[in-house]
Amino acid sequence: MASKEFTYQDVAEHNTKKDLYVVIHDEVYDCTKFVDEHPGGEEVLLDVAGQDSTEAFEDVGHSDEARETLAALKVGSLKRQAGDPKPKASLPGAVTPAAQGGGSAGVGLYAVVAIGGLIAYAAYQYLQQQQAAQNA
Ligand code: HEM
Numbered sequence: 751m752a753s754k755e756f757t758y759q760d761v762a763e764h765n766t767k768k769d770l771y772v773v774i775h776d777e778v779y780d781c782t783k784f785v786d787e788h789p790g791g792e793e794v795l796l797d798v799a800g801q802d803s804t805e806a807f808e809d810v811g812h813s814d815e816a817r818e819t820l821a822a823l824k825v826g827s828l829k830r831q832a833g834d835p836k837p838k839a840s841l842p843g844a845v846t847p848a849a850q851g852g853g854s855a856g857v858g859l860y861a862v863v864a865i866g867g868l869i870a871y872a873a874y875q876y877l878q879q880q881q882a883a884q885n886a
Pocket of ligand 1: 772788
């Protein structure tokens with residue numbers, strides 16, 4: 751199978767029904783011949799023509815058969831360059847957890863552990879007192 755490298759700009763040029771490339775999981779697929787056969791209709795493919803359609807493809811929950819069809823349409827892989835749209839999983843401008851002060855999740859976790867510890871300690875103390883009271 752061809753393993754040509756495409757830039758996002760290369761793929762973006764193939765954005766018509768007669769020449770339709772899409773990017774899914776950073777691989778490039780030529781859906782030109784498939785667009786008329788797509789059980790989900792041609793519209794959805796035209797909507798994502800020349801773009802990253804990873805999210806659209808995954809949201810539908812395509813079958814293994816669909817994934818096999820997809821594999822057969824592969825023409826190469828995507829070569830990301832600076833300034834390209836980010837992979838669909840992280841939306842443009844989205845704040846990454848690290849930039850958001852990655853500590854916050856950790857602090858929350860510490861708080862849960864600390865509170866859990868306090869509760870356990872209080873329960874232990876309480877039981878000790880109960881036992882002491884019984885033995886008295
Ligand atoms: C580009 C490669 C794609 C391939 C090879 C593909 C293939 C298929 C196949 C084989 C089915 C039949 C059901 C199944 O086996 O899961 C299907 C259904 C469907 N596809 Fe795609 N698909 C592609 C892209 C997309 C995209 C980008 C969308 C965007 C939303 C989409 C939307 C749908 C929908 C909505 C159905 C359900 C149709 C129904 O059950 O009535 N597909 N696709």
